[in-house]
Amino acid sequence: SQTIHQWPATLVQPVGSPLSLECTVEGTSNPNLYWYRQAAGRGLQLLFYSVGIGQISSEVPQNLSASRPQDRQFILSSKKLLLSDSGFYLCAWRGNPVDMNTEAFFGQGTRLTVV
Amino acid sequence: GESVGLHLPTLSVQEGDNSIINCAYSNSASDYFIWYKQESGKGPQFIIDIRSNMDKRQGQRVTVLLNKTVKHLSLQIAATQPGDSAVYFCAEKNNQGGKLIFGQGTELSVKP
Numbered sequence: 001s002q003t004i005h006q007w008p009a010t011l012v013q014p015v016g017s018p019l020s021l022e023c024t025v026e027g028t029s030n031p032n033l034y035w036y037r038q039a040a041g042r043g044l045q046l047l048f049y050s051v052g053i054g055q056i057s058s059e060v061p062q063n064l065s066a067s068r069p070q071d072r073q074f075i076l077s078s079k080k081l082l083l084s085d086s087g088f089y090l091c092a093w094r095g096n097p098v099d100m101n102t103e104a105f106f107g108q109g110t111r112l113t114v115v
Numbered sequence: 116g117e118s119v120g121l122h123l124p125t126l127s128v129q130e131g132d133n134s135i136i137n138c139a140y141s142n143s144a145s146d147y148f149i150w151y152k153q154e155s156g157k158g159p160q161f162i163i164d165i166r167s168n169m170d171k172r173q174g175q176r177v178t179v180l181l182n183k184t185v186k187h188l189s190l191q192i193a194a195t196q197p198g199d200s201a202v203y204f205c206a207e208k209n210n211q212g213g214k215l216i217f218g219q220g221t222e223l224s225v226k227p
Contacts, residue, residue, distance in 0.1 A: 044217040101147040106158030
């Protein structure tokens with residue numbers, strides 16, 4: 001069966017520090033991968049999605065970047081965190097092909113607090 | 116469409132009543148829709164989905180209705196239980212590129 005792992009679960013970082021959140025998927029190959037951010041009491045904002053290794057689509061211009069160095073690994077990064085980067089970060093995967101009508105499966109999320 | 120900056124609307128129902136949660140989507144090219152349930156501090160969980168060539172789909176205690184004319188989606192929960200208390204999101208997938216965009220979400224509160 002397929003599983004998705006996100007870590008860490010919680011993170012407190014000072015303003016100006018770098019960030020690296022990792023997401024890995026097991027049990028499937030060539031998944032579509034997504035990073036979302038959720039502010040407290042708000043909806044899910046799509047940040048990045050990837051249909052293959054090295055292929056990243058950015059949805060919102062911001063202080064973050066994403067990379068997909070391996071088929072089942074998706075990394076969210078920042079060189080210098082801002083207070084506004086605080087939030088709940090969720091990674092998700094969907095099966096391929098990209099236009100297939102299947103749901104996305106989510107990780108348990110990372111609660112990031114920038115202080 | 117995406118309204119991530121807005122506070123979540125809330126819906127309060129009595130245990131045993133039926134709940135109806137609504138969602139408006141923005142992209143007429145969206146061809147697949149999903150309802151998710153999110154409990155506090157957790158990732159969203161799949162509830163039910165529907166393709167754009169359907170207008171109704173039923174699951175266990177849940178029904179999704181799709182009205183493409185007005186770009187409206189609804190989730191009906193029968194005999195709502197306290198365990199149904201959560202935030203509910205609709206999501207739409209467009210038919211190009213596979214982006215999955217979430218709606219605003221609704222917080223459902225079930226009173227015993």
